[in-house]
Each structure stands twice: as C-alpha cells, then as structure tokens.
Amino acid sequence: MENEKVIIAGGGMAGLTLALFLKKAGIPVAVYEAYPEFKNSGLSFTIAPNGMQVLAELGLSTAIIKSGNIISAFEFKNAGGGRIARIRTGHGEQYGQPSVMISRYTLHKALYGAALAQGIAVNYGKKLIAINERGEMVTALFEDGTQVNGALLIGADGIHSATRQLIFPDAPKPAYVGFYGTGGILDIKDINNDETLNKGDLTLVYGNAGFFGYGFDKPDEILWWSSLEVPENEVKSFVTNNTDDQIRNRLLDLFADYHHPVKELVAKTKQFAQTISYQIAPLDGWHKGRVILIGDAGHALSTTSGQGASMAFEDAMFLAKLFKDNGIANYQQIFKLFEAERMPRLKKFFEAAKRGNSDKKVTGTFGLFIKEKMMAFFIGLFGEKGLKWQYSYKINWNK
Numbered sequence: 031m032e033n034e035k036v037i038i039a040g041g042g043m044a045g046l047t048l049a050l051f052l053k054k055a056g057i058p059v060a061v062y063e064a065y066p067e068f069k070n071s072g073l074s075f076t077i078a079p080n081g082m083q084v085l086a087e088l089g090l091s092t093a094i095i096k097s098g099n100i101i102s103a104f105e106f107k108n109a110g111g112g113r114i115a116r117i118r119t120g121h122g123e124q125y126g127q128p129s130v131m132i133s134r135y136t137l138h139k140a141l142y143g144a145a146l147a148q149g150i151a152v153n154y155g156k157k158l159i160a161i162n163e164r165g166e167m168v169t170a171l172f173e174d175g176t177q178v179n180g181a182l183l184i185g186a187d188g189i190h191s192a193t194r195q196l197i198f199p200d201a202p203k204p205a206y207v208g209f210y211g212t213g214g215i216l217d218i219k220d221i222n223n224d225e226t227l228n229k230g231d232l233t234l235v236y237g238n239a240g241f242f243g244y245g246f247d248k249p250d251e252i253l254w255w256s257s258l259e260v261p262e263n264e265v266k267s268f269v270t271n272n273t274d275d276q277i278r279n280r281l282l283d284l285f286a287d288y289h290h291p292v293k294e295l296v297a298k299t300k301q302f303a304q305t306i307s308y309q310i311a312p313l314d315g316w317h318k319g320r321v322i323l324i325g326d327a328g329h330a331l332s333t334t335s336g337q338g339a340s341m342a343f344e345d346a347m348f349l350a351k352l353f354k355d356n357g358i359a360n361y362q363q364i365f366k367l368f369e370a371e372r373m374p375r376l377k378k379f380f381e382a383a384k385r386g387n388s389d390k391k392v393t394g395t396f397g398l399f400i401k402e403k404m405m406a407f408f409i410g411l412f413g414e415k416g417l418k419w420q421y422s423y424k425i426n427w428n429k
C-alpha cells in the first residue's frame with residue numbers, strides 16, 4: 031500500500047481537489063495539512079468558468095453556484111462612478127459554467143466535506159518539515175515528530191510552500207507585488223440604496239487614491255476590497271500597526287471622493303481583512319524525483335488575475351488525469367507531461383496579471399485620464415475576446 035499511496039502536503043484548494051480526483055481514479059491518497067484543524071480563512075473570491083468546469087467534474091458546481099453568486103459582468107468605473115468599460119465575464123451558455131463569487135470558507139468547506147464523504151484521510155496538525163527519498167519510496171516528516179511513507183509526494187502547500195523550499199532551496203522566494211490589500215464583507219441590509227447595485231456585476235474602480243472593488247458573494251452579502259501601493263519596507267508594519275478604527279479612518283479619508291457605495295462599505299465594516307500581495311512566477315520546473323508542486327506552491331499569481339484558485343483546480347485535475355491514464359509507476363513521464371501542458375498556460379496568466387497590476391497603480395490626474403482612455407479602448411477591443419483563452423480551457427476527464 032505504501033508504495034502506491036500518494037501523499038499530499040496541504041489541504042487547501044489544490045490539495046483537496048487533487049485528493050478528490052485521485053480517489054475518483056481509484057488511487058490511494060492521504061492529505062496532510064499544517065493547521066491543527068479545519069479553519070475559516072480568507073474573504074471571498076471569484077471562481078472563473080474554467081475553474082468551475084473542474085468543480086463540475088467533481089459534482090460540486092451546482093452546490094457552489096447555489097451558495098455563491100453568479101458574476102455576469104465586470105464593470106470598470108472611475109472614482110466618480112463614470113463607466114470606463116464593461117465586459118461580460120462569460121455566461122454559462124458560452125463556457126458551460128459561469129463565473130461565481132463565493133466565500134472562500136464555503137468553497138473550502140464544500141471540498142473538505144466531499145473529501146470526508148469519500149472517506150479520504152485529511153490529517154490536521156501535520157506541518158511538513160522534511161522530505162526523504164529512498165529507493166521506491168518517499169517519506170514526509172512532520173513538525174509533530176511523525177512521518178509517513180508513500181510512492182509520491184505532491185506539494186500543494188501554497189505560496190510559502192515548504193515542499194518548494196525543500197526540493198528547490200534556490201528557487202525564488204515570493205515577490206512583493208507592491209500592494210497592501212484590505213477588505214470586508216457586509217450584509218446587504220447594512221447598505222443604503224442597495225437597489226442601485228447590480229448583483230451580477232463585479233465593479234472595479236480605478237481612481238487616484240487607489241483601486242477599489244466590490245461585488246456580491248451571495249445575493250444578500252457584499253464583498254469589497256482595495257489595493258493601495260505601499261513601499262515594501264513599510265508594508266509589514268503597515269499591517270501590524272493598524273487597528274480596525276485606524277484602517278477605517280484612513281480609507282474614508284483616501285476614498286472621500288469615490289462614488290456610492292464605496293465610503294459606506296468602508297464606514298460600515300467592523301472587521302477589516304488585510305493582505306500583502308505576493309506572487310511567484312512559474313518556476314523552471316516543478317518536479318524533482320518523486321515530488322512535484324501544484325497550485326500556488328509552484329506558481330502563485332497575484333490576486334489581480336482572479337484565477338489563482340482556478341489554476342490550482344486545473345493543476346489538480348490534470349495531474350490526477352495523467353495518473354489515471356498512465357498509472358503512478360510512470361510518474362517521471364507524467365511529471366514531464368504535466369509541466370509541458372501547464373507551464374505555457376501559467377506563464378500566459380502571469381504576463382496578464384502583470385498588466386492588471388500596472389492598471390492598479392496610482393498615476394496622477396493626467397495619467398489617470400490617459401489610463402481611463404486606454405483602458406476603455408483596449409477593454410472595448412479585447413476585453414471579452416481576451417477572456418476566451420482563459421475561460422474556454424477544459425480538461426476532459428474521460429478522454
């Protein structure tokens with residue numbers, strides 16, 4: 031059994047999805063997660079149609095759509111509320127699945143619940159600290175002094191991956207993208223004038239105080255977030271030295287001229303989530319010996335892309351499919367096939383995310399005027415077409 035078992039380090043988006051597909055393929059698998067127990071983490075995020083396709087193959091998409099909110103358009107606005115551009119984000123009829131905004135916790139719980147229902151062992155309190163490979167076996171060693179043997183180890187342990195540091199100690203560290211992020215979630219009842227808000231829109235606001243976004247993660251709940259440019263040497267103290275009141279006051283000051291509901295969203299938020307944006311460009315390769323990286327461990331896109339989780343889902347499904355079709359004994363060939371398919375797509379996303387980050391930078395009044403005109407032109411010309419390569423990607427499990 032040990033020389034057939036796949037060990038997954040990390041029980042997040044990629045790890046649980048991979049475990050579900052391996053189970054579907056009849057391959058023995060166990061997940062080892064650092065947190066002591068299943069935990070509520072993060073705000074809400076968007077799952078793009080390509081990510082929803084993966085969840086559909088697991089039979090989870092209907093429940094996810096029901097628990098979240100379908101996003102049918104990106105509305106680009108300036109601070110005053112004027113439209114810069116609008117694009118449809120791909121309806122179900124075009125791509126088979128819609129874009130869905132959902133609380134990260136709800137989605138994570140759905141994956142975890144499905145794993146438990148399938149009898150998959152998800153072991154908590156297992157922080158990977160070392161990997162030993164000997165003969166036909168790989169051993170994962172955990173901080174609590176325990177260890178486990180398996181045929182392969184998949185590092186699905188996120189952007190600060192221990193697996194990556196263990197197999198590629200010289201790989202680049204996560205790079206600061208230049209933004210401090212903050213956000214919150216409110217009940218729609220807390221917002222005045224809610225009939226002016228379109229529940230199918232994800233609104234992206236570009237103004238001189240910084241970027242601000244908002245949208246519904248379920249019909250009665252609204253998520254907002256903002257990205258502010260902060261120098262790297264200040265960003266950590268920025269996060270630790272802020273009380274909720276201080277964050278609220280600073281943002282109210284900054285966004286004083288922004289249209290409704292921006293100020294109200296900030297004013298009514300009681301608890302502010304804070305993040306520092308990091309990214310990891312796709313490494314030159316993701317595997318070494320019996321170990322391979324998937325999801326953020328191998329390529330963390332900045333949050334601008336709105337595709338990080340969907341990339342983790344695609345990685346998981348594609349790797350599991352290769353194991354199903356070729357058998358895990360052929361792991362060397364499988365790892366190469368995985369990289370050959372996934373690397374070009376990830377590199378393309380990385381380039382697209384770079385452009386998205388530069389749009390979020392503050393430019394001064396004249397720069398902003400030019401930026402708005404450029405955005406209106408390019409989004410009008412390429413916006414919807416530009417999403418096609420992202421959204422139409424589909425892995426066929428049975429072929």
Ligand SMILES: Cc1cc2nc3c(=O)[nH]c(=O)nc-3n(C[C@H](O)[C@H](O)[C@H](O)COP(=O)(O)OP(=O)(O)OC[C@H]3O[C@@H](n4cnc5c(N)ncnc54)[C@H](O)[C@@H]3O)c2cc1C
Pocket residue numbers: 039040041042043044045062063064065074075076077078156157158159186187188189190191192193211305324325326327331333335336337338339340341342
């Ligand atoms: C603010 C923000 C907004 C975002 N918005 C979007 C969005 O709109 N759309 C989108 O698609 N993506 C978005 N993302 C990105 C998305 O969250 C990630 O790309 C996705 O979660 C990656 O999945 P993963 O499984 O690779 O990593 P994670 O989901 O981070 O899971 C990694 C898991 O590994 C565990 N772990 C870590 N170290 C160890 C260890 N040593 N041993 C064992 N376990 C370990 C962690 O505890 C965690 O559970 C956003 C991210 C952020 C921060």
